[in-house]
Amino acid sequence: MNRIINKYIQEQKEYILKEWVxxxxxxxxxxxxxxxxxxxxxxxxxxxxxxxxSNLNDTNDEYSERLHDFAEKVVKLGWPLSFVTEGIQxxxxxxxxxxxxxxxxxxxxxMKLFYGIDRWTNPMTNEVVNIYSTTWERTVSLQxxxxxxxxxxxxxxxxxxxxxPLIGAIDTERAKQIMENLLNGVVKHRSEVVLxxxxxxxxxxxxxxxxxxxxxxxxxxxxxxxxxxxxxxEIAQTIVNLGIDLNQIITKNTLKKGMEAALELMNKKIIxxxxxx
Amino acid sequence: MENQSxxxxxxxxxxxxxxxxxxxxxxxxxxxxxxxxxxxTAISELARNIFIYANKGRVCIEKIYDKGHAGLRIVAxxxxxxxxxxxxxxxxxxxxxxxxxxxxxxxxxxxxxxxxVSSKGKGxxxxxxxxxx
Numbered sequence: 001m002n003r004i005i006n007k008y009i010q011e012q013k014e015y016i017l018k019e020w021v022x023x024x025x026x027x028x029x030x031x032x033x034x035x036x037x038x039x040x041x042x043x044x045x046x047x048x049x050x051x052x053x054s055n056l057n058d059t060n061d062e063y064s065e066r067l068h069d070f071a072e073k074v075v076k077l078g079w080p081l082s083f084v085t086e087g088i089q090x091x092x093x094x095x096x097x098x099x100x101x102x103x104x105x106x107x108x109x110x111m112k113l114f115y116g117i118d119r120w121t122n123p124m125t126n127e128v129v130n131i132y133s134t135t136w137e138r139t140v141s142l143q144x145x146x147x148x149x150x151x152x153x154x155x156x157x158x159x160x161x162x163x164x165p166l167i168g169a170i171d172t173e174r175a176k177q178i179m180e181n182l183l184n185g186v187v188k189h190r191s192e193v194v195l196x197x198x199x200x201x202x203x204x205x206x207x208x209x210x211x212x213x214x215x216x217x218x219x220x221x222x223x224x225x226x227x228x229x230x231x232x233x234e235i236a237q238t239i240v241n242l243g244i245d246l247n248q249i250i251t252k253n254t255l256k257k258g259m260e261a262a263l264e265l266m267n268k269k270i271i272x273x274x275x276x277x
Numbered sequence: 278m279e280n281q282s283x284x285x286x287x288x289x290x291x292x293x294x295x296x297x298x299x300x301x302x303x304x305x306x307x308x309x310x311x312x313x314x315x316x317x318t319a320i321s322e323l324a325r326n327i328f329i330y331a332n333k334g335r336v337c338i339e340k341i342y343d344k345g346h347a348g349l350r351i352v353a354x355x356x357x358x359x360x361x362x363x364x365x366x367x368x369x370x371x372x373x374x375x376x377x378x379x380x381x382x383x384x385x386x387x388x389x390x391x392x393x394v395s396s397k398g399k400g401x402x403x404x405x406x407x408x409x410x
Binding site for chain 2: 169203205207213
């Protein structure tokens with residue numbers, strides 16, 4: 001059965017390619033065609049068809065290597081996974097219909113042909129899905145690490161004064177890190193005043209407020225003072241509406257104001273030496 | 278419904294998705310920046326309640342119009358354990374999870390209208406509306 005399929009594909013490659021491109025163009029939405037130029041689409045399609053048919057000739061190792069390369073290329077091009085799996089299905093049905101039409105197999109053997117094609121395309125689909133998901137998993141885990149790296153840095157700016165700028169949404173994972181970095185940093189840098197800047201935090205709900213209050217309490221326990229800066233007017237109003245009590249924490253609306261207050265607490269002052277040139 | 282879009286709450290990041298949706302709709306309707314912050318904070322509270330207490334549920338954002346007034350309605354539905362004593366849950370400072378206990382009463386103050394239905398073992402539905410002034 002494999003021989004018949006193989007022979008048909010080798011002979012009718014051009015026709016199959018043409019039909020396949022036609023059908024896939026109908027199926028693919030604007031999304032795919034927009035990211036891929038027509039030329040790239042056709043050449044990648046050719047490669048796709050070559051690859052699909054090579055499965056029957058190549059040895060397993062050669063084939064899986066080609067499949068791997070192809071899948072990575074498709075991922076880079078931004079073809080959606082559903083498009084690729086559908087492509088395999090369309091290809092299979094094209095071959096099936098073609099062989100049936102040319103009457104290369106008897107009516108009784110049609111079922112056998114169907115299963116033959118199925119046995120050949122199924123592992124292919126599995127492999128493609130596998131490669132896609134590993135690529136995604138890798139991307140997600142890399143991004144997670146990248147996110148963690150910039151999630152809650154404590155920056156010493158003056159003797160005894162450190163700043164923690166927070167940007168983006170705060171979830172439980174990050175809240176834990178904020179607390180850890182804050183306490184470790186305070187001890188390591190011998191900070192006496194820590195400014196937490198929430199200018200970049202889009203929403204301050206009760207959970208975020210709760211974590212900030214807890215962090216401030218903990219900072220007090222290790223002998224430093226905590227200041228909350230960067231409270232935008234709309235955030236101030238929602239905090240009041242929510243009825244959150246931030247009286248235990250010194251708050252300022254900008255980092256600049258907070259820095260001045262922190263210097264004052266340390267009995268320090270920034271002065272200008274000499275005239276500006 | 279055309280004027281309604283929903284976000285399923287299953288992970289903590291869905292909370293961010295829900296309030297992003299809310300902020301976009303609020304912006305479209307022409308809410309001011311303070312009301313946008315109020316609405317997103319309310320959505321954040323309701324979505325987080327679903328995530329903490331019911332594990333999963335749904336937050337829907339709806340554009341509503343009444344007598345020439347436009348408004349935004351938040352509907353938060355879950356099939357979780359329900360609320361034991363609603364009056365207690367609406368009290369400031371009451372929390373069963375060690376939080377601040379400002380969530381539900383806070384949402385009521387952030388929004389113009391607030392309605393809560395909860396039955397034990399069946400779930401909770403909260404509807405909160407904000408009108409453009």
